[in-house]
Amino acid sequence: MAVAETRAEPAVAARPAMARILWLRAKPTVLALIVPLLLLAFWQVATANRWTLLIPTPYQVGEYMVDFAVGGIYDDAYSSTLFTHLLASMSRVYGGFALAALFALPIGMMVGRMPTARMLLDPFLQLMRPIPVTAWLPLSMILFGLGAKSAFALVCLGAFYPILLNTIFGVRSVDPKLFEAASMLGCRGSAQFYKVVLPAATPSIFTGLRLGLGLAWFVIVVGEMTGVPQGLGAVIMDGRTLSRTELVICGMIVIGLAGYVSDRLVVALGNRLLRWSPNHNG
Amino acid sequence: MVEASPIIEISHVSKVFQLQQQTIHALSDANLTIAKGEFICLIGASGCGKSTLLRIMAGFEQPSSGQALMWGRPIAGPDPSRGMVFQDYALFPWLTVRENIGFGPAARGLARSQVKETVDKFVELVGLSKFANVYPHQLSGGMKQRVAIARVLANDAELVLMDEPFGALDAMTRERLQDELLEIWQRTKLTVVFVTHSIEEAIFLANRVVVMTPGPGRIESDNPLDLARPRDVASPEFNDVRRVLGAKLHSHHEKKAAA
Ligand SMILES: Nc1ncnc2c1ncn2[C@@H]1O[C@H](COP(=O)(O)OP(=O)(O)OP(=O)(O)O)[C@@H](O)[C@H]1O
Ligand SMILES: [Mg+2]
Numbered sequence: 001m002a003v004a005e006t007r008a009e010p011a012v013a014a015r016p017a018m019a020r021i022l023w024l025r026a027k028p029t030v031l032a033l034i035v036p037l038l039l040l041a042f043w044q045v046a047t048a049n050r051w052t053l054l055i056p057t058p059y060q061v062g063e064y065m066v067d068f069a070v071g072g073i074y075d076d077a078y079s080s081t082l083f084t085h086l087l088a089s090m091s092r093v094y095g096g097f098a099l100a101a102l103f104a105l106p107i108g109m110m111v112g113r114m115p116t117a118r119m120l121l122d123p124f125l126q127l128m129r130p131i132p133v134t135a136w137l138p139l140s141m142i143l144f145g146l147g148a149k150s151a152f153a154l155v156c157l158g159a160f161y162p163i164l165l166n167t168i169f170g171v172r173s174v175d176p177k178l179f180e181a182a183s184m185l186g187c188r189g190s191a192q193f194y195k196v197v198l199p200a201a202t203p204s205i206f207t208g209l210r211l212g213l214g215l216a217w218f219v220i221v222v223g224e225m226t227g228v229p230q231g232l233g234a235v236i237m238d239g240r241t242l243s244r245t246e247l248v249i250c251g252m253i254v255i256g257l258a259g260y261v262s263d264r265l266v267v268a269l270g271n272r273l274l275r276w277s278p279n280h281n282g
Numbered sequence: 283m284v285e286a287s288p289i290i291e292i293s294h295v296s297k298v299f300q301l302q303q304q305t306i307h308a309l310s311d312a313n314l315t316i317a318k319g320e321f322i323c324l325i326g327a328s329g330c331g332k333s334t335l336l337r338i339m340a341g342f343e344q345p346s347s348g349q350a351l352m353w354g355r356p357i358a359g360p361d362p363s364r365g366m367v368f369q370d371y372a373l374f375p376w377l378t379v380r381e382n383i384g385f386g387p388a389a390r391g392l393a394r395s396q397v398k399e400t401v402d403k404f405v406e407l408v409g410l411s412k413f414a415n416v417y418p419h420q421l422s423g424g425m426k427q428r429v430a431i432a433r434v435l436a437n438d439a440e441l442v443l444m445d446e447p448f449g450a451l452d453a454m455t456r457e458r459l460q461d462e463l464l465e466i467w468q469r470t471k472l473t474v475v476f477v478t479h480s481i482e483e484a485i486f487l488a489n490r491v492v493v494m495t496p497g498p499g500r501i502e503s504d505n506p507l508d509l510a511r512p513r514d515v516a517s518p519e520f521n522d523v524r525r526v527l528g529a530k531l532h533s534h535h536e537k538k539a540a541a
Contacts, residue, residue: 177372180342183360185386185437195389199376276376276417 056246064246065253078235078247086254088230089220092148093262096155097216101209104160108167108208113197125164133158133219141226151223151231158219159212166208170201203277206270213266217259232258287354289441289473290316290339295348297334297499307498308334311348314492314501318440321467321474323484323491325531331499332477336443339475340366352441362386365434367444371426373418379429380405380414386437404432407466424455431463435470444476448483460486464511481531485523486513493530503530 040058047057056064067073071080110117111125136157137150144150174197182188182196224233232255239247274280297309309331316322324332337343338350341360350357352364360366373382384401392400405414408428418426427447434442448456464487467474478484484491488507495502505527509519 175372177368177370178374180340180360180366181368181372181374182385182389184340184342184362184364184366185389185433186362187385187389188360191389195385196374199374202376276378276419278419 054245056249061246061249061253065250068247068250078238081235082250082254085230085232085235085251086258088148088228089224089232089255090258092152092155092223092231093213093216093220096152097159097213099152100156100159100212100216101163104163104208104212105167105205108164108205109171109197109201111164112168112171112201113193129161133215134222137222137226146227148228148231150226151220151228151233154223155216155219159216162211162215163205163208166204166211167201170204170208171197173204174200203274203280206274206280210263210266210270214259214263217255217262221255287351288315289318289353290314290475291349291351291354292335292339293349293351295335295338295345295350297331297338297343298346309338309345310498310500312499312501314504316473316475318473319471321464321487321489322476323488324475324477324494325479325481325484325491325527326494326499326502327496327531328479329499330494330496332494333445334499335494336366336445336475336477339441340364340443342366362390362437363439364441364443365437365439367427367430367434367442367447369446369449371418371423371430373426373429373433375418378415378417379410379421382418382429383433383436386433390437400436404436407435408432408462422455423451424459427451427459428462431466435466435472439472441473441475444474446477446479449479456483463487468511481524481527482515485509485520485527486515491527493527495533502533505530 043055044058046052047055063073067075067079069080069082073079107121107125111121112118133154136154140150140153140157144153178196178200179192182192187195220231221233221236224231225237228234232251236248236251236255239245239251271280292312292314295309295312296307299306299308312331312335314322314335324335326332334343338345339352339357341357341364357364374385377385380401383404384397387397387400405411408431410425410428410432413421413425418429421429430447431442448459451459460483463474466472474487476484476487478487485507491505491507493502493505494500507523509523513520
């Protein structure tokens with residue numbers, strides 16, 4: 001009797017324990033999905049009940065997305081052009097971002113560590129900083145004309161400041177003790193820049209690159225609204241001009257997803273590179 | 283072999299800091315001669331210039347007047363022959379235990395195989411083989427300080443300068459590290475200058491205790507200890523020394539109170 005009871009106990013206890021473990025695993029995903037699903041449900045209800053006629057139903061948008069991606073449903077001018085547009089936008093985002101990093105990283109390092117460079121450049125950079133990227137649009141259209149160059153320039157400008165400011169911050173806020181430690185171990189002068197300043201600044205620099213890339217995806221839409229033939233921003237603008245709301249929404253979704261995936265990749269890369277940093281285990 | 287000059291000679295060293303409008307006399311006319319192989323403890327109230335004296339020996343600060351010499355030559359700047367162990371470790375957080383210990387040998391341009399050999403030896407010496415590939419933020423305070431000690435030893439430092447190295451550790455870890463440090467010192471014939479707030483720690487470790495007093499920072503007395511090792515903190519001899527040094531440490535309070 002007593003034996004049977006003690007034997008039964010673990011079996012009973014084991015089931016809720018398994019369920020608990022499963023729940024703990026699934027919890028983040030489940031919680032993350034609640035808000036989007038509620039919004040989707042609201043969208044469905046609102047369109048099905050004809051509260052608005054301006055927006056297509058989720059199903060229509062989904063159908064159009066398939067056509068946009070692989071074609072075969074509507075076969076219009078936008079069928080199976082998604083990847084062409086995505087590729088055009090991506091090349092501008094990553095190209096502009098790379099060019100921004102190419103300038104912002106060395107300038108940031110110099111402004112951060114060399115007093116002369118700081119006095120020379122910092123006032124100018126701070127003065128230009130409050131001008132929003134979008135305010136550059138007209139000037140960039142005048143300079144580069146309507147088209148891809150203008151979009152590229154805006155993306156570059158948008159990504160420049162986050163990278164610059166975080167690089168300056170990173171190279172300036174190195175613990176002074178680490179310089180003393182390096183010099184008593186025999187690492188002096190310019191070697192300290194590579195062995196101490198750069199590694200110590202990587203978390204900040206990385207944050208700057210991540211913010212810069214995010215902003216590049218943000219700016220690309222504005223940049224591509226200036227009359228480029230290809231690109232997701234152009235698709236969205238065309239959709240509005242042609243009153244094709246499903247095209248507008250599809251373009252938005254693709255930009256959102258592309259930006260999200262791009263950010264996740266950068267974060268994954270950062271977590272690998274910055275394993276040593278207690279603040280980078282996200 | 284008898285050395286021509288002592289490893290460290292501090293003569294008439296003063297250090298003045300200018301802080302806003304104030305002039306701070308951190309160190310006033312300090313004299314101290316250290317022979318190779320000694321274990322010196324500096325004790326004294328907060329602000330009496332212990333860290334300043336240590337940093338002058340390290341070459342991080344220059345004396346305002348007087349001379350700091352190593353082997354008879356002026357100390358011009360930091361050098362691998364004089365290793366510093368900081369209270370807050372100052373390890374490179376982006377390097378593993380191995381890489382931290384190998385930093386000095388690599389910076390001095392040793393061949394890769396030599397660096398590896400040196401690192402292996404010192405990782406072993408401080409008992410961190412299991413943690414060799416771990417980053418500092420994953421280590422306990424005691425382990426971090428072991429790495430800091432190993433990285434100085436791996437760089438062939440003749441003189442090890444320690445600024446309250448065990449101040450942030452719990453009592454048990456501190457006692458273990460004290461024992462380990464003594465063992466390393468006895469085995470390697472290092473010269474150690476060790477700053478502490480604890481009279482007991484000073485008497486347990488040192489063969490000379492230098493007592494400093496503040497306002498301005500001065501060397502008050504220099505006390506050779508000839509207690510047998512290993513020392514027993516509960517023995518009557520230990521307590522006699524503790525009483526004498528305690529009186530010296532607090533004497534300036536009474537002098538001030540009387541004045
Ligand atoms: N870089 C500096 N600039 C200005 N003043 C300083 C500097 N370093 C030390 N001092 C001053 O010199 C005096 C002695 O400082 P020091 O750090 O040597 O004392 P300490 O004996 O190590 O004290 P503690 O036991 O608290 O560590 C203090 O009054 C301190 O304020
Ligand atoms: Mg101090």
